[in-house]
Amino acid sequence: MISEKSDKQPSLCPIHDFLTENAQRHRIRCYMPGHKGVENPLDITEINGADSLYESDFFGSAPGIIAQSEQNASRLFGTVQTLYSCSGSTLAIQTMLALAKQKGGGKDHIIAGRYSHRSFINTCILLGLTPSWVYPQSYLGADISVWDIESKINDRTMAVFINSVDYYGGRSDIKAISELCKKYRIPLLVDNAHGAYLKFTERDRHPITLGADMCADSAHKTLPVLTGGAYLHIGNKKYCENAKETMSLFGTSSPSYLILDSLDRCNKELTEHPNAIKELCQKITVLKCELSAMGHHIAPSDDIRLVLDCRAMNSTGFKAAEILSEFGVECEYADEYKCVLLFGYSTSDEDIKTIREVLKANTPPLFACYSLPPQAEHIRAACGISPAKAFFKMKQRIELNYAVGKVCGTVVAPCPPGVPLIMPGEIISQAAADMLARRGVKYVETVI
Ligand SMILES: Cc1ncc(COP(=O)(O)O)c(C=O)c1O
Known part of the structure; x- marks a missing residue:
């Protein structure tokens, strides 16, 4: 069913239009879910006209509301196809590995950055894939070299999988890696869980733009989307066939319409405010400069993160996080070495101002520690079995x-x-x- 608005011009948020109209009709709901709209009037399960996530026909002549919304997202991200996930990047990663396996001609080895998220190795277990690890320069880093990847390629290599952006905000050289993959006719799959926003920065650094065949973006990590909302972006049309069906292998048969609604409204938000991310990133850059001038050591990172290099300030990330927390600032991640503050589409100027004030009042000497943990090292374990x-x-x-x-x-x-x-x-x-x-x-x- 086409959203009613499509008679005039395609709606920017067809799912939201449908859900609000449905909620206003005040019908007696003799369908799932059991809360009958009391918990949230927009929450439905699949009903007539609401389309169906794993069947929505993206390329059909009369796409349903989910397919229309996915087309809106695909246009925004410049992909061949974009599929929504209501189970985070985890479901998108499961789907892209399964699609690569389907087209992999029986190959079962996958070259991957060592610091891939657990959703990657879990999927390898499910699909019987054997990873071949490439170590980055830095601990937890995405900075793996093209030469190291090339040295691992053999006739059992099914795909290359990289995790970029990493937890400290580092990135891989996706363009160079994608050129290598094209040379060997191997698909490049990117876990871009932390980088959905990269499409909207001053320079478009999104993995699909840089040549990835498929990538998983957690919309919920950096964009204004409910937890669980993510995208599987496809940049190579070879993987479109069966994509929906493949996703249904792993996903719930009752995907959350509240998450779909949120993904849908995010398209409208990004279309109507195309500079919002750019402006946010500029403010974070200014904040980083101001903090450096105060004596804080700022680790290199992407534009949406502030990473305090606490070791360089004779401290630990845990200590910095503890101090920030006393002032109501909760960080994304802290370890022995660094403290990571992740901003997002909805970060306000007031939030940035507060962080500036807290760190101005707490310059490095105030959070120095007496004993520091040893430098981080890679664990290089030998492989016993798959x-x-x-x-x-x-x-x-x-x-x-x-x-x-x-x-x-x-x-x-x-x-x-x-x-x-x-x-x-x-x-x-x-x-x-x-x-x-x-x-x-x-x-x-x-x-x-
Ligand atoms: C690098 C990375 N990849 C994948 C995931 C899984 O994403 P999601 O929680 O959206 O399923 C995460 C989650 O934290 C992550 O950090």
Whole structure:
């Protein structure tokens, strides 16, 4: 069903139009959900005219409201096709790996940045894929080199998977990596969970613009969208066929219309305020300069984050986060080294002003620590068996001390950042155990 507004001109938010009209009709709701509109009048399940997320025909002549809205998003992001996800980037990552496998001619190896999110390794377990890790220059970083990727390519390589933007706001050289992938005819898949906003910055740095075949964006992380709202963007039409059906393999059959509504309204917001992200990023750049002038060490990052390099200020990210929290400023992430403040579409000038004032009153000498943790190092664990084999074997939960030399059976990924420190199938080394202990891990599941 086409939104009624489409007779005149296509609606900027067809899902929202439908849901508000539906709510105003005051009918007795003899359909799901059980709250009958009392919890929220816009919340429905699939009803007549509401389209269906995994069946909405993006390319059809009479697209339903979801397909129309997805087309709006696709136009905004400049993609061949954009699919909505109501289960975050996790569902988009599951779908893009499954699509790459379908077109992969039986290949089952995937070259990936070591600091990929747990949703990636979980999907490898589900799909029986074997990752081949590429280590970045920096701890938790996205800065992996094109040469390192090239050296791993072989005739079993199904795809290259990178996580860019990383948790500290670092990026991969997506353009160079995509050129390499094109040379070898391997798809480039990007976990852009933290970078949906990159389409709207001064320079368009979105992965699809830079040549990725597919990418997953968590709209909810940087755009004004409810938690769970995300996009699977497709830049190569080869992957459009079956995309919806493939997503339905992993997703709930009752996707949230409140999340769809939020994704839908975000299109309107971004269309009507095309400079909002640019202006926000400019304000953050000014804030970073002001804080540097006050003596704070600001780590390099993307434009929507402020990352305090606490180690360079003889402190820890935990300490900085604690001080900020005393003043009501809650950061996105802190560890032994850095403190990450993530801004977003709805950050106000007042919020930025408060952060400036708090950090002006708390310059580095005030949060120095006496003993600093050792420098971060990569865990380089040897692979015993494949992640899927390890995961589905019998396992036992044992104290970390006794796990050295054994094969890890599950993903161990303290959250945030949700980045696995050791993967299922890897042999737990002493160095890995020490690192896990520092992260508060006491027990692990090992393969029997
Ligand atoms: C880098 C990265 N990728 C993927 C995900 C999964 O995203 P979502 O929570 O939208 O499913 C996250 C979540 O924090 C993440 O940080």
